[in-house]
Amino acid sequence: MDGHVEGELDGAPELVITADGFFPRAADMRAVFDERFGDPYAVHGHRFVWDYWHVPHQYTLVRTPAEDYFGPELYAEFHAALTAWGRANLGCSRTTPVWLSYYVDGCEQQLHCDNPHGPWAFVFSLTDWENRRFEGGETMLLRGDTLDFWRSHEAGGMVEFAQLADVVAPEFNRLTVFDPRLPHGVRAVRVSPAPAGGDPARRPAPRRPPPPPAAPDRARRRLRRGRGTRGPGGSWRTGGSSSPSPSTRET
Numbered sequence: 001m002d003g004h005v006e007g008e009l010d011g012a013p014e015l016v017i018t019a020d021g022f023f024p025r026a027a028d029m030r031a032v033f034d035e036r037f038g039d040p041y042a043v044h045g046h047r048f049v050w051d052y053w054h055v056p057h058q059y060t061l062v063r064t065p066a067e068d069y070f071g072p073e074l075y076a077e078f079h080a081a082l083t084a085w086g087r088a089n090l091g092c093s094r095t096t097p098v099w100l101s102y103y104v105d106g107c108e109q110q111l112h113c114d115n116p117h118g119p120w121a122f123v124f125s126l127t128d129w130e131n132r133r134f135e136g137g138e139t140m141l142l143r144g145d146t147l148d149f150w151r152s153h154e155a156g157g158m159v160e161f162a163q164l165a166d167v168v169a170p171e172f173n174r175l176t177v178f179d180p181r182l183p184h185g186v187r188a189v190r191v192s193p194a195p196a197g198g199d200p201a202r203r204p205a206p207r208r209p210p211p212p213p214a215a216p217d218r219a220r221r222r223l224r225r226g227r228g229t230r231g232p233g234g235s236w237r238t239g240g241s242s243s244p245s246p247s248t249r250e251t
């Protein structure tokens with residue numbers, strides 16, 4: 001005797017889910033981060049907890065264990081909200097240890113899968129997305145058509161990034177949950193080097209540097225003779241000519 005059982009889904013399986021306004025105390029979490037980076041001259045233990053994680057051509061970001069960073073009380077509330085949501089929506093009630101990461105200019109994650117770590121992956125954003133002064137940072141996930149490319153390929157059809165991947169913006173307080181078998185990554189962040197977003201209003205008053213030591217007479221004469229030109233390396237030199245820049249060199 002043999003047989004089989006058939007079941008029907010209501011529709012296509014949901015591989016990416018977003019929940020906006022996820023955690024009522026998201027602003028408190030962000031405030032912890034902002035307060036610790038508010039004064040770049042302040043020295044305290046939390047300044048030294050970050051791991052600059054760089055795997056060539058794969059990952060570049062700065063991370064730390066979230067529980068240690070936010071402290072037991074605030075983190076416990078977040079973790080309780082996360083596990084409750086997972087139990088209600090995914091049938092999952094446990095998570096692996098959660099990382100907190102920040103991305104400054106040049107940080108990114110190239111495509112990878114996270115399926116060895118569990119049946120679902122998530123990103124919870126504390127980014128002030130509406131007031132951002134950078135590009136990138138979105139989660140990008142390859143689309144089903146891309147993963148089954150030849151079956152859906154149309155000769156002559158336009159294929160660019162938008163046709164190959166879905167992009168989810170890390171809006172503030174957004175939980176993004178996805179099937180970790182989907183190749184995904186984080187778009188490279190460009191422009192601001194400030195962990196808190198590069199807002200000039202946050203910039204501290206400059207501290208006056210100590211006066212430079214007096215230059216010897218011979219060096220002063222040499223500086224007067226030469227005219228400063230900017231070479232392709234970006235450093236100031238004395239002398240009347242500069243090397244050709246790569247953008248103007250003929251090949």
Ligand SMILES: [Fe+2]
Pocket residue numbers: 112113114121184
């Ligand atoms: Fe991932």
